[in-house]
Amino acid sequence: xxxxxxxxxxxxxxxxxxxxxxxxxxxxxxxxxxxxxxxxxxxxxxxxxxxxxxxxxxxxxxxxxxxxxxxxxxxxxxxxxxxxxxxxxxxxxxxxxxxxxxxxxxxxxxxxx
Amino acid sequence: xxxxxxxxxxxxxxxxxxxxxxxxxxxxxxxxxxxxxxxxxxxxxxxxxxxxxxxxxxxxxxxxxxxxxxxxxxxxxxxxxxxxxxxxxxxxxxxxxxxxxxxxxxxxxxxxxxx
Numbered sequence: 001x002x003x004x005x006x007x008x009x010x011x012x013x014x015x016x017x018x019x020x021x022x023x024x025x026x027x028x029x030x031x032x033x034x035x036x037x038x039x040x041x042x043x044x045x046x047x048x049x050x051x052x053x054x055x056x057x058x059x060x061x062x063x064x065x066x067x068x069x070x071x072x073x074x075x076x077x078x079x080x081x082x083x084x085x086x087x088x089x090x091x092x093x094x095x096x097x098x099x100x101x102x103x104x105x106x107x108x109x110x111x112x113x
Numbered sequence: 114x115x116x117x118x119x120x121x122x123x124x125x126x127x128x129x130x131x132x133x134x135x136x137x138x139x140x141x142x143x144x145x146x147x148x149x150x151x152x153x154x155x156x157x158x159x160x161x162x163x164x165x166x167x168x169x170x171x172x173x174x175x176x177x178x179x180x181x182x183x184x185x186x187x188x189x190x191x192x193x194x195x196x197x198x199x200x201x202x203x204x205x206x207x208x209x210x211x212x213x214x215x216x217x218x219x220x221x222x223x224x225x226x227x228x
Contacts, residue, residue: 032214043117043203043219044156051214087154093214099144099207100169101217103156 012110019080021107023073023090032093034101035064035075039086047075047088077109085111116140117220119204125226126194133190134223136204144168145187146205146217147179156203162187163209191225199227 013019025033031052036044050057050064050073057064063076073090087108091101117138126132138145146169147159161169162181176192191198201224205217 034216036219038154041221043205043221046216046218049214049216089156099146099161099209099214099217100158102158106154 009105010108010110012112013080015080015082015111015113017080019075019077019084019109021075021077021088021090021109023075023104025071025073025090025092025102025104027092027094027102028068028071030092030094030102033064033066033073034091034093035062035073036089036091036103037084037086038089038106044089080109080111082111082113085109117204117206117218119202119220119223121223122221123224123226125228127228128194128196130194131190131192132194132225133188134202134204134225135186135188136220137186138204138206138218139185140206140208140218142206142208142218143184144207144209145181145184146207147187147189148203148205148219150201150203150222152200160187160189194225194227196227199225201225 034049035047038044048059048064050066055066061078065074087106089106090104094100120135144163146161150156159173160179165181178190181187201222203222204220207217208215
């Protein structure tokens with residue numbers, strides 16, 4: 001069935017280290033992918049997106065990698081900071097006409113000082 | 114100048130009551146959404162509207178009825194509330210067009226608790 005999943009429910013990293021959050025998606029027809037960050041008591045906040053015609057996209061301290069062959073998505077955060085502590089979700093867009101997003105389960109990132 | 118705003122932020126009510134959640138966006142987007150997030154943080158889309166027209170209607174009990182008076186507002190009315198309706202409900206908006214997807218922007222949620 002349709003699903004987007006994450007390999008690890010919780011990731012704990014030392015401040016200053018790089019973080020890598022992984023996501024596996026199941027629908028090979030999905031052509032748009034987004035990473036969101038959700039802090040406690042807040043709504044999901046857009047981080048970065050990538051379309052299926054790309055395999056890498058960089059933002060400020062973040063990089064998203066897309067491997068369509070194995071249907072895998074990852075979010076890399078450079079020099080992780082305490083403010084990066086949150087739940088991270090990947091989402092896939094199943095249809096360019098409806099904007100229907102399917103979210104993964106979420107990975108909790110804990111940054112140790 | 115909040116982009117997507119929802120009211121109320123917290124809603125505590127008795128089982129069987131009817132309640133509404135309001136959402137407004139000032140981003141000029143033409144598509145709005147409602148999502149439900151359960152206690153395990155799983156986010157699932159419920160509805161979407163594009164220019165006041167219903168686009169997505171997932172398998173949601175018909176006790177839930179979205180209403181879009183204009184493209185900047187999408188309200189959610191829930192009849193005969195049940196214990197299982199307890200969750201956080203998020204409104205979102207995006208600018209869709211020409212088949213090119215754009216990221217959805219979320220409000221801060223309405224935490225609904227049914228007693």
